[in-house]
Amino acid sequence: MAILETKNLTYTYGVGTPFEKTAVENVNLSVEKGAFVGVIGHTGSGKSTLIQMLNGLIRPTSGQVLLNGEDIWTKPKEIRRVRFQVGMVFQYPEYQLFEETVIKDIMFGPKNMGLSDEEALKRAKEAAHFTDLKPELLEKSPFELSGGEKRRAAIAGVIAMDPEVLILDEPAAGLDPKGRDVILAQISEYHRQRGNTILLVSHSMEDIGRVADRVLVMNNAHAEMYDETRAVFSRxxxxxxxxxxxxxxxxxxxxxxxxxxxxxxxxxxxxxxxxxxxxxx
Ligand code: ADP
Structure with missing residues (x-):
């Protein structure tokens, strides 16, 4: 069953201005529940615009995003709920850490969803364990963490919301090879254990080849290819x-x-x- 679908999805920046630019054009996708989709494409091909539409951060100029068969913009007031269901880890997410302690930061998302302090803490601890953040780090200020730990804390904050679909935009960008491997292994393990649907945007085809079962190649605002990883890489x-x-x-x-x-x-x-x-x- 498709958890996420797009129908002729299109987004144009600056409509009616001299800077008008169609960043995503007529994209039709169907993502099966539990799939691990790698998203690749050169800078400016439309990846960020596409994923921001998938979690309702920006509204399509035309076309639709369907989550579990329902257009996410049918009830615009519920778009907040969509953002909890389709969790997004942005590029360099560590810049969004702002609470006094790491654990409070990880609890922020679950609390925002309306969970009790107790439930949010439980979720945060599980997510911290998943991302291998040692308990002694949790009471520290996020600013005391290393680069890789900050990144893992930010990812834990989204995992703690237990989104049905998790979208990660270059989660390993700027980390050293060891840090990259750790993050990738954790995402892969998260997928294996929880079975959630994952979309991973990455420049590293090697990483995508290792973890994704399908690949979407974006090129010049279009979905150039969307097929099984083997099929895409064999061409x-x-x-x-x-x-x-x-x-x-x-x-x-x-x-x-x-x-x-x-x-x-x-x-x-x-x-x-x-x-x-x-x-x-
Ligand atoms: P990618 O994530 O693949 O690098 P983007 O979705 O960021 O691609 O960008 C797609 C196109 O849209 C690019 O040509 C980019 O310059 C343009 N674009 C992105 N964001 C904006 C914006 N806020 N205003 C105008 N144009 C934008």
Missing amino acids: GELLEPMGLRLPQITSIMRRLRKMGLPVSETVLNVDEAVMELLPLL
């Missing part, structure tokens, strides 16, 4: 519209092949030929 030439150069694509694809995903041999061979020629130039 490497389609990654070029994302602004990647051939050697980058092929090196990513070679790594994906090592991970057991099928990749286009044609592209790999071209790259190998280029590599052999390079020392001669």
